[in-house]
Amino acid sequence: MFLFRQQAAATNEVSNDSSSILAVRFKTTEKTIYKQALAEYIASSYAEPPEAYRDDLRVLDELREAATASFDANSNVLKRNIRYFGQLSFILSKFPADVNISFIWYNAFVPDVKASCQDLYFERAAVLFNIGAIYSQLGSREGQSDNDSLNRAFSYFQQAAGVFGYLQQKIVGECRTQLTTDMSTYMLTMLENLMLCQAQECVWHRSVLSQMKDENIARIATCVADLYELTVQSASQGSLATTVPQGWIEHLKVKHLYFRAEAQMRKSMDCLANSHYGEEVARLQAAQEYCNQISELVTYDQRWSKQLRAAILEMAKAQSELVSSNCSRAEHDNDVIYLEPVPATASLPNISPYKLAQSKAPEIILNPGKFLGSEDLGPPLFKGLVPFVIHQAASLYEDRKDQLVNKDLISAIDELTADCESVLNSLNLPHALEAIQKPIGLPPSILVGADEIRSEGGFIGIKRLLDTAIASNAKATEQLDAAESALNEEAREDQRVRQGAALDERRASRVESAELTNKFRAEIAKYRDVVQRARESDATIKGQVDTWAKFFALLGSPRDEIERQVPSTTANPITDPHHSQIVGRLQQYMNEIALMKRERVKSVEKLKRISSEDDITPALNEEMQRLAAQSATPILQFELHQFEDLFAQQLDKYMTWRKYIDEEKEAQAELLDSVREANKAFLVARSNHPLLQQREKALSNLETAIKRYREASFNLHDGARFYTSLEAELLKLKNGCVDFAMARHLDALELMGVGQGETPADLAEAPELSSDTSQPSAPANLVWDPTMPLKYRTP
Structure with missing residues (x-):
């Protein structure tokens, strides 16, 4: 070259x-x-x-x-x-x-x-x-x-x-x-x-x-x-x-x-x-x-x-x-x-x-x-290659389409459904209806949740996971203590070696312990903070398990036992025809809401299918050819802004979905107003039925307990993986500290001219080593946030 x-x-x-x-x-x-x-x-x-x-x-x-x-x-x-x-x-x-x-x-x-x-x-x-x-x-x-x-x-x-x-x-x-x-x-x-x-x-x-x-x-x-x-x-x-x-x-x-x-x-x-x-x-x-x-x-x-x-x-x-x-x-x-x-x-x-x-x-x-094409320059090279700007334009269109379809349209539909769920939950629906329509037995959602809990060992299973997490945390603390103890003992021995030595002796010029252990102590401090935060998260889970312990135990029981614990209204059913009419009207509205949700799911699937099949590349190629035909030269420096009109034209097909969302919003508002009115009459009809209210509350508590069990189970399984990874890291750290301390111990014996197993006279007295050491804080991404579902991460 x-x-x-x-x-x-x-x-x-x-x-x-x-x-x-x-x-x-x-x-x-x-x-x-x-x-x-x-x-x-x-x-x-x-x-x-x-x-x-x-x-x-x-x-x-x-x-x-x-x-x-x-x-x-x-x-x-x-x-x-x-x-x-x-x-x-x-x-x-x-x-x-x-x-x-x-x-x-x-x-x-x-x-x-x-x-x-x-x-x-x-x-x-x-x-x-x-x-x-x-x-x-x-x-x-x-x-x-x-x-x-x-x-x-x-x-x-x-x-x-x-x-x-x-x-x-x-x-x-x-x-x-x-x-x-x-x-x-x-x-x-x-x-x-x-x-x-x-x-x-x-x-x-x-x-x-x-x-x-x-x-x-x-x-x-x-x-x-x-x-x-x-x-x-x-x-x-x-x-x-x-x-x-x-x-x-x-x-x-x-x-x-x-x-x-x-x-x-x-x-x-x-x-x-x-x-x-x-x-x-x-x-x-x-x-x-x-x-x-x-x-x-x-x-x-x-x-x-x-x-x-x-x-x-x-x-x-x-x-x-x-x-x-x-x-x-x-x-x-x-x-x-x-x-x-x-x-x-x-x-x-x-x-x-x-x-x-x-x-x-x-x-x-x-x-x-x-x-180009003349004798001076020859035929243009890569003539058949689609210009890179066309690929850029296609990518830009995909980004805009994704923003419109997923971030705007589908999110708006999901938000509508979430608003509907929020209103129904505030009215304790459909639990209140299920308590009347099924005066005995359990709803399918509770049956499925109970089967999951039973398969995982119920309360005993979650307690075993919690005990394991607490034990793992204690073991991690022991490993850190052992590592720090080895360093502290080495530091005390280092001071004893230096004590009484003449200025020109090798003992006096020996590198001080603090200069060699900074990295180890920083690692120990970091992991102590990690273990402490994990301990706090374990305590949060323990409090949650203790609070819901009786529900976890019940959900881990056989189905007939759960049914016996849930109040039944068969002994005092609602027989008033007027009341039955009120319940029927409310159920009709609930059925319409369920149908509306199913139709929305189908609409979202249809919208995703339309979006996935929407390929702008042929239209971009046609636009490129049109611009090329208007140009006097084959060297076309396309700019993305030249395709803005085409982007707008292609995205216009999705504007009908905005009208659909507006119509859905209006229909949902009317339907929820009807549900609220029907629920008022329903509340009056069941106000004199204490067993019904007790059954509603019991079913609601069981639904909540199932959610809490799933959260605790997920977090504890995630924690088990975290502690497994943490244990390997801490074992490596502890072994490193112990090996360092052993090497320094042998070096100390050599400096004192003492064989292994002997004790030099001037090592009899040992000044106490100050325990005031600076410990840097651990990275924030290695801990749990108690306000969020628990997630462990490997340090």
Whole structure:
């Protein structure tokens, strides 16, 4: 890879002392392969077989290799780079910028500095920079002695300026990485201005060769000077003064002064032709002043003479001699013959500039889509691949549909049903009806719940789980105590080893226990907090079990025993026909509510089925084709907002469900009002029936007890898994503390020169170890929240 860059850089040399024109160096790169990464991306993100694009992948790699393998400025290299740029522009309408391919490009002016990122926009920008560099180098290689060469150079520099301008205005802003300074806004603006300077300079050379009027040549030279002055200003922005190639700033400043002098000299020749002898002298004096400024810069700082090209120095010298000669002649003639007053230089009328150079990026750069399929760019690669934005649009539609269907519509239906249940529970329905309609026996819900409790061992089973949890908590505490005890004993022994030791003894310099046990003690503190919170949660469950113990015991009994404990109204049934009519009406409303709930379940299933079958992809493809038919180029940069109307049209089919929900809300409100009225009459009818009220209360208590048993059972089983995991962690912690303490004990014996089993004399007295240790709190996600269903988690 380094060899590839080295070979490319070897041809990247644009310095030419015999030329007064500046050219831009190429950016160099390292080898990058598209094939594997793009194939994997097509398979994973587009769900298409990458084999269908085997040729496209091969051609893309060949295009990059051809565009970056050689950096000699010629028409073939230019065509290869333009072709690669055009295909990149089209590919960016198919793939996202980040396709897991890293591109590395080096700074054109600081070759050791590079930028690396996974960004196709960055790759395209770097290629476009080199296209501008090629145009600049082609222009610099043209001669300045014939009109044909000057015309070609003029065109090249204008195109270079257009490329750098387009790169700065449109392309660089799309890059998603920190670029090198050669791609900064300041640098690209300076390069555009430089290319315009040199294009306008070609116009000046051409005007001199064709012997245009001196007045026009002066105007053209003034424009050249203005452009060079603008370039000097832009080259001083930001950090460019230390970034542009060595000698460029000096080159630009001398060129600016040179053409100021040229403009004044040419204007003086026009004054001579029109017999304005005093102004002629003033113009030549102004030109002489500019020449003197160049001379002062070169002679004052030898660095200038070393860094300026020989061609520039020769031009400046020849100009200075010519201006000096003409100035001497004009002053003599005016003093002796014409005797016209010489105006002050500052009072001379400005020479209006005449600008012909403009930034003109080639059409194939500005709109490469028009050239796809032609010989210039070749057929578009990955033409059959659906653009990535279509996948994004489909995903966005799915998100919006999910929000509408699940979060809005289905949630609204579920909320309606929940509101209905809440009202019925507040009226103790249907338990109150079941107590009358089934004066003996148990409702199915209680029978099923009792069978579950009986299968799990009833009260004895839940008590066994609770006892196990409490025992596990106690065992965890014992393990923590054992771990801490080992550390405390080691700390006491460490103090005894250190006690009475001389300062230079190894015993005195032994690492203190506290420095080595911080991590262990922090772990112990953390787990103590976990175990304490688990103990509190166990206590909460125990309180719940104790409160409902008699109900748990009853529900674990045989069915006939439960039925005997529930009051029966068979001995005193409601026989009043009016009362029977009230009960019947209430039951009818309850039946309607049950039917309403069943219909809602069916409606929700239907809505989910419609949503699952709703695929917007065909409609998106049709919309893409419609937009493509309206476009003059196959390079379509689709944006998600272009599909907003289609999204709205597709989601409109779900609006009828909002009307359904409104109708359900209204029907439920009316039905619940009827239930409330019927329940009032029902309450009056049964007010004188104490056994009925007792039966209702008993059934309600059994329903609640079943819920509490299920909660306690779930939490205790979850807790058992938690304690199993916790036990393994605590055993590991305890063993680590014990092993550490044993190792330190053996080390202490060695330091004291005592064999195992012996007791050194100076270890007889042991100061008490302070137990004040800081213990950090445990993470909150390792505990139970008593207000929520109990859930254990592994620390």
